[in-house]
Every structure is written in C-alpha cells, then in structure tokens.
Amino acid sequence: MVTAATSYGRSGVADWIAQRVSGIILLAYFLFIGYVLLSGVDYASWKALFAQTWVKIFSLMAVLSLAAHAWIGLWSVLTDYLTERMMGTTGNVLRLVLQVLIGITLFVYVVWTVQILWGY
Amino acid sequence: MRLPITAWSSITHRASGVFLFVGMAVLIWALDASLRSPESFASLQECLSSPLAKLVIWAILAGLIYHSVAGVKHLIMDCGIGETMEGGRLGAGLVFALSAVLIVLAGVWIW
Ligand code: HEM
Ligand code: HEM
Numbered sequence: 001m002v003t004a005a006t007s008y009g010r011s012g013v014a015d016w017i018a019q020r021v022s023g024i025i026l027l028a029y030f031l032f033i034g035y036v037l038l039s040g041v042d043y044a045s046w047k048a049l050f051a052q053t054w055v056k057i058f059s060l061m062a063v064l065s066l067a068a069h070a071w072i073g074l075w076s077v078l079t080d081y082l083t084e085r086m087m088g089t090t091g092n093v094l095r096l097v098l099q100v101l102i103g104i105t106l107f108v109y110v111v112w113t114v115q116i117l118w119g120y
Numbered sequence: 121m122r123l124p125i126t127a128w129s130s131i132t133h134r135a136s137g138v139f140l141f142v143g144m145a146v147l148i149w150a151l152d153a154s155l156r157s158p159e160s161f162a163s164l165q166e167c168l169s170s171p172l173a174k175l176v177i178w179a180i181l182a183g184l185i186y187h188s189v190a191g192v193k194h195l196i197m198d199c200g201i202g203e204t205m206e207g208g209r210l211g212a213g214l215v216f217a218l219s220a221v222l223i224v225l226a227g228v229w230i231w
Contacts, residue, residue, distance in 0.1 A: 020194075020195060020198070023191050023195070024195070027188050027191070027192070030184060030188070038229070043154075043158045043161040043162075046154060046155070046161070047155060050155055063148075066144060070137075070140075070141045070144075073137050073141075074137075074138065074141060077134060077137075077138060102141075105141075105145075109144060109145070109148060112148055112152070113148060113151070116148070116151055116152050116155055116156075120155050120156055120157075
C-alpha cells in the first residue's frame with residue numbers, strides 16, 4: 001500500500017475521519033467558551049472554571065484536536081499548491097520546509113496550552 | 121474573478137482555515153493572559169477595549185464562524201444530504217447568509 005509519509009494517519013480515510021471528529025470537538029469547545037463569555041465573567045469565576053478537572057481535560061482535548069485538524073487541513077492545502085508538477089523540485093522542498101514549520105508551531109500551541117492549564 | 125458560488129464557498133473555507141491556524145496563536149495568548157494573574161486579566165481587558173484589538177478579535181471570530189458554518193455544511197453533505205448541483209448552490213448560499221448574520225452579531229457583541 002502506498003502511504004504518504006507526511007499525512008497524519010498515513011491513510012486518506014483515517015485523515016478524513018480525524019478531520020471530522022476534531023472539527024466537531026473544536027466546535028463544541030468554542031460554543032462552550034462562547035456561552036461562558038456571553039454569560040459574563042470576572043477573573044475569579046474564570047479562574048474557578050479553569051480550575052475544574054473536566055474543563056482542563058476539555059481544553060486539552062480541544063488543543064490536541066486543533067493540532068490534528070490543522071495538520072491535516074494544511075497538509076491538504078500544501079499538497080494542492082506546492083507540488084513538483086507546479087514548481088519542480090522547489091515545490092517539494094518548500095512543502096516539506098513549511099510542513100516542518102507548521103508541525104513545530106502546532107507543537108508549541110499544545111505545550112503552551114498545557115502550561116497555561118496546569119502551570120498557573 | 122467570476123466563479124460559481126460553490127467555488128467561492130470552498131475557497132473561503134480554505135482561506136479561513138489557514139487564517140485560523142495563525143489566529144489561534146492570538147487566542148491562546150489571550151487565554152494565557154486571562155489565567156496568568158489578576159493583573160494580566162485586567163490588562164487584557166483594558167487592551168481589548170482598544171478599537172484595533174477589537175477589530176483583530178472580530179476578524180478571528182469571523183473566520184471561526186464562517187469556517188464552522190461551512191464545516192458543518194461539509195458534515196451534512198458527507199451524510200449524503202444536498203449532494204446535487206442545486207443542493208450545492210443552495211447550501212453555499214445558506215452558509216454565506218447564516219455566517220453573515222452570525223458575524224454581524226459577533227461584531228455587536230464585541231462593540
Ligand atoms: C479552530 C481552528 C481551525 C483551524 C485552524 C482549521 C483549519 C482547517 C484547514 C486548514 C482546513 C483545510 C481546508 C481545505 O483543505 O480546503 C480545514 C478543513 C475542515 N475544517 Fe477546519 N479548522 C478549524 C476549526 C474547524 C471547526 C470548528 C470545524 C467545525 C465543524 C471545522 C471543520 C472542518 C471540516 C469539516 C474540514 C474539511 C473540509 C474538506 O474536507 O474539504 N474546522 N480546517
Ligand atoms: C487577544 C489578544 C490581543 C490582541 C488582539 C491585542 C491587540 C492589541 C492592539 C491592536 C493594540 C494596539 C491598540 C491601539 O493602538 O489602539 C494593543 C495594545 C496594547 N496591548 Fe494588546 N492585544 C492582545 C492581548 C494583550 C495582552 C494579553 C496584554 C497584556 C497582558 C496586552 C497589553 C497591551 C497594552 C499594554 C497595549 C497598549 C495599550 C495602549 O497603548 O493603549 N494586550 N493590543
């Protein structure tokens with residue numbers, strides 16, 4: 001079987017499902033946060049909310065979903081435009097470089113969020 | 121560019137996805153400031169009262185709203201609903217209309 005080394009799940013169907021599941025988790029999380037903000041918060045209530053274990057877990061789930069979702073999504077974008085067919089070898093090199101930069105950025109997002117959730 | 125409405129809906133979904141990848145850094149930064157200390161919470165609140173900061177937040181929310189509405193339409197079509205030419209046009213039209221309403225509401229909320 002041909003697999004793509006930089007795809008997320010090493011197969012198209014796995015990526016397709018992960019893209020949808022992570023999208024739904026992100027949507028649920030943003031609706032939750034939006035609802036909380038609309039109800040009005042001050043520092044004490046906001047802090048108390050994020051002190052709860054389930055909110056920490058939900059937030060961690062959201063940032064992990066973000067990492068998977070953005071990786072898959074941006075992979076689709078890069079493999080559509082930066083290709084060998086469109087710009088020769090430059091396409092392959094540029095695509096891999098950008099993919100590495102995206103991976104590093106998403107890794108930072110995850111670690112940063114873990115730090116926010118459990119560090120303060 | 122003259123493109124069918126379905127093509128516009130697809131390219132804006134893509135553009136909003138790329139934009140959100142960057143926008144999330146701002147939101148995580150805001151989350152950081154909001155939970156770090158009472159002082160940083162207060163300074164975040166103050167910063168967010170500046171027109172420019174409001175505009176940045178509104179832009180991110182607009183991207184999030186459009187991408188989410190179009191994303192949900194994707195999920196509905198994945199279930200086999202509206203997968204015709206007409207259904208596709210109608211779906212794209214609905215996505216634009218609903219997003220526009222929600223984006224205006226988000227703007228009202230911010231200001
Ligand atoms: C919040 C951060 C988010 C980021 C950075 C993001 C980013 C992206 C990107 C870059 C794509 C690829 C677009 C393309 O290939 O044309 C994508 C696709 C997708 N997004 Fe998101 N997205 C986010 C949130 C969401 C949410 C909340 C939903 C809600 C349901 C969602 C649903 C989808 C779906 C269903 C697709 C697949 C579209 C397809 O198969 O062509 N995303 N996303
Ligand atoms: C959601 C994230 C944020 C966005 C989008 C944002 C954006 C901005 C923008 C556009 C300005 C320029 C305002 C102007 O010139 O009218 C500004 C100023 C400023 N920001 Fe932020 N900022 C954010 C978060 C923060 C945080 C977390 C802090 C500190 C903890 C902060 C502190 C400040 C301060 C002190 C100013 C100068 C205010 C002034 O000169 O009136 N900001 N911000």
